[in-house]
Amino acid sequence: MNDIIVKTVARILIPFIQLYGIFIMLHGHVSPGGGFAGGAMIGTSFVLYTLVFGIDKSKKKFSERVSEYAESGGILLYIALGLIGIIMAGSFLTNIDAGFPKGTPGSMFSGGMIPLLMIGIGIKVASTFITLFHTLIEEEEA
Amino acid sequence: MVWLNALIVVFLIVCAIAVERTKDLVSAVVILSAYTLMMSVLWLMLHTPDVALTEAAIGAGVTCILFLAVISRTERYE
Numbered sequence A: 001m002n003d004i005i006v007k008t009v010a011r012i013l014i015p016f017i018q019l020y021g022i023f024i025m026l027h028g029h030v031s032p033g034g035g036f037a038g039g040a041m042i043g044t045s046f047v048l049y050t051l052v053f054g055i056d057k058s059k060k061k062f063s064e065r066v067s068e069y070a071e072s073g074g075i076l077l078y079i080a081l082g083l084i085g086i087i088m089a090g091s092f093l094t095n096i097d098a099g100f101p102k103g104t105p106g107s108m109f110s111g112g113m114i115p116l117l118m119i120g121i122g123i124k125v126a127s128t129f130i131t132l133f134h135t136l137i138e139e140e141e142a
Numbered sequence B: 001m002v003w004l005n006a007l008i009v010v011f012l013i014v015c016a017i018a019v020e021r022t023k024d025l026v027s028a029v030v031i032l033s034a035y036t037l038m039m040s041v042l043w044l045m046l047h048t049p050d051v052a053l054t055e056a057a058i059g060a061g062v063t064c065i066l067f068l069a070v071i072s073r074t075e076r077y078e
Helices: A004-026 A035-053 A055-061 A064-089 A114-141 B002-021 B025-045 B049-073
Strands: none
Touching (some): A004 A035, A004 A114, A035 A055, A035 A114, A035 B049, A055 A114, A064 A114, A114 B049, B002 B025, B025 B049
């Protein structure tokens, strides 16, 4: 696609989509949304980048190597937080009893480790969507 | 607000029948996207904004794009 209007609008719009996705991801415990919805929004912004600027440029931004590290890192962050719960308090994903700070209710820094869990889920979901789309588009050319 | 819910449900039924009747797969995907967007409005009316947000992002965004990518690899008309 070689249209200057589409390219300009996408270049302006993509950072705001990603910012909104991160906002939804981090506020999963105090407002609607969460890791899955936020991660899907970030993945969709990369899909928009691929549609506008082509698969080659998108591969440079988000290569398969980065995708491998992001998927494994997201789920490993989740498992590590669960294991902290086992070590400190005895059961998987123990939150406040394992020593995570409570914070003030209603603000972003509350709910112990839930925002960290949401970051892990969001990274995994986003990279999964990007990998799915890249795989489908790539096989078309081969 | 009951009549608005009923209107949305009627729209959903019409969309579902239209998806089944059409022969053009691209327009079927577009109708499915409209169905999903109305579905997320219906979730919002039923006081589940969490599901509505996920439905709008996944159903209208990702599913539509993945279906279009698959159609571009196969035939457009059934």
